[in-house]
Amino acid sequence: MSDWLGSVFPVIKPVIAMLHLSALPGDPGFDTAAGIRAVVDRAKSELADLQEGGVDGIMISNEFSLPYLTKTEPITAISMARIIGELLGDIRIPYGVNVLWDGRASIDLAVATGAQYVREIFTGVYASDFGLWNTNIGEVARHRARVGGGDVKLFFNIVPESAKYLADRDLKSITETTVFATLPDAICVSGLTAGAPTDVQALATVKSAAGSVPVFVNTGVRANNVGDQLAIADGAIIGTYFKKDGVFENRVEQARVHELMGAARDARASF
Template sequence: MSLNKSIIGMVHVQALPGTPNSKHDISEICDMAVQEAKTYAQAGLDAIMIENMHDVPYLKGAVGPEITASMAVVAKAIREAVDLPLGIQILAGANKEALAVAKAANFQFIRAEGFVFGHVADEGYIDSCAGELLRYRKAIGAEEVKIYTDIKKKHSSHAITSDVDIDETAKAAEFFLSDGVIVTGSSTGKAVYLHELKSLKDKVNLPVLIGSGVTADNLAEYWEYASGFIVGSHFKEDGFWKNPISEERLKLFMEQVKHLRK
């Protein structure tokens, strides 16, 4: 997947079987996810990513076979419904599982947590995984699947790496063969720090994506410094990730994109 100011819309898959908030069967979950994906496709987005964000509280570093199987079923349904590049993240840090689903469902990328260094997240300590994950990608023949990697990730404490700034973290990700780095604010929906984004642009020869807090109001400010924009909360009613997609917010955002592309 080639990134060139790509707008990537988030499909927050409903709570999956076995998780505390689960209330839909898998066919209903697929139907809702497919409808969101079609809405994004019709609005002219460049790519779509799915994520099991409703599965709170998240497991750490791995998930059960029921989650992997359910995400594969949802992924296949979306793949058959839209003709766009597709990506997946499985929370929290279930990067191997995400890669397996991506390979099985013909997705083009995953979003991986904990690629280099370590951090303390809501779920506990997340260790680095680059060596193991890239060997797994090689082993299953999924080298066509891009791995975009969070650095100094949201919802996390980075005190244990406080002497390693975001530039050095990005350089480490590049050295460890990341396909692109993702910068975020402090939590879901929070904007990134512009000075960090500006700094990264000249520090690594990798695509830099923004992974939180992008809105129609701040898109122009970030446009020059990022290759891709992952947008979820802003597209939802009242800007809250749990709500349905607001077609009005989506329309206004894409109008701003068209303006910037001119």
């Protein structure tokens, strides 16, 4: 197992919580009347609930920038940097960022805000709900080096949501060549959409093929399945379950965070 995970997180099999930012300036759903102050205030409130609930890390993303772009406009990362700047004094745990769906912008934001990791679709070509989706990991990796982001860890989502890999390849071979040729720091395995269950067999396939690269379950983790998922995966990234009633659009509810993290701690004690 890669030793970087233990150097960032003080526990085995860490649970990283998504901190979903409300729609931002430039997004169709941005509340121009409330302004960016309302986005900051909600983020501060949800950050407090996630940390008090005991999560091991957070991932700050523009989850409500729907519909997503594969090359974001500058205003998105600029707005996120401003918001994260206001959150930094409150963050007590490891944190990462994700500018959906733009790997280069995610790295820029991480370097600018001191984030330790990013998650994105860095490899592959897909037919997606937002058009033909191509990537260029060689260019992104070189960009990371140029901007001084060599220490920023890259989480590769190799089963992207709302998209289908165009090449006729199985998940095992995709994992093996991703590890060999593109040098991920971690691999994420997802369901069809945010909050959708991740197939346990798919997770096991990726884990067996990933060698020493950590594998994270990326969607659909709940209090009643976190033990089974962490029995296979090296960590989990969780967003929807922490929301009121487990609904994607709702705010984080601290009681649900406590519930899941209690189940995760019980599971980790047996590993």
